[in-house]
Amino acid sequence: MTEVSWDALRASAVEAAGNAYAPYSRLNVGAAAVCDDGRLVTGCNVENASYGLGLCAECTMAGQLRLTGGGRFVAVACRSGTGELLMPCGRCRQILYEFGGPDCLLDTPRGVLPLRDVLPDAFGPDDLPEKKP
Numbered sequence: 001m002t003e004v005s006w007d008a009l010r011a012s013a014v015e016a017a018g019n020a021y022a023p024y025s026r027l028n029v030g031a032a033a034v035c036d037d038g039r040l041v042t043g044c045n046v047e048n049a050s051y052g053l054g055l056c057a058e059c060t061m062a063g064q065l066r067l068t069g070g071g072r073f074v075a076v077a078c079r080s081g082t083g084e085l086l087m088p089c090g091r092c093r094q095i096l097y098e099f100g101g102p103d104c105l106l107d108t109p110r111g112v113l114p115l116r117d118v119l120p121d122a123f124g125p126d127d128l129p130e131k132k133p
């Protein structure tokens with residue numbers, strides 16, 4: 001069982017937000033996750049002049065998960081560059097669900113909650129007829 005240091009995870013999210021490219025919204029976002037092997041992965045939002053193409057912090061973090069050895073998210077925190085707690089948008093909750101499942105823990109304004117509580121009745125990999133690798 002991986003121990004989660006929430007304060008350290010929140011601090012990592014704030015630090016990751018420092019790498020954000022957000023010249024349009026001016027909202028720097030960082031995401032940080034503890035993985036099932038104990039390692040930490042992070043992400044930041046990366047916007048685009050074609051506004052709709054911007055990437056959320058959780059999205060680039062999912063890329064980092066895959067790029068650094070795969071595995072699963074166990075615990076996730078999202079923060080602005082100035083330290084405010086931010087909840088993942090709906091699309092990002094789905095992205096977190098793909099790699100964390102219903103038991104993945106998320107830092108929320110209501111405390112630490114499992115994804116099953118913030119994305120109820122989720123569609124997920126188990127709803128597909130055939131499991132993909």
Ligand code: THU
Pocket residue numbers: 022025027029044045046047054055056057058087088089092
């Ligand atoms: N953003 C994230 O990075 N994650 C979320 O879950 C919500 C929104 C980013 C996208 C955009 O760059 C900025 O926040 C403002 O919407």
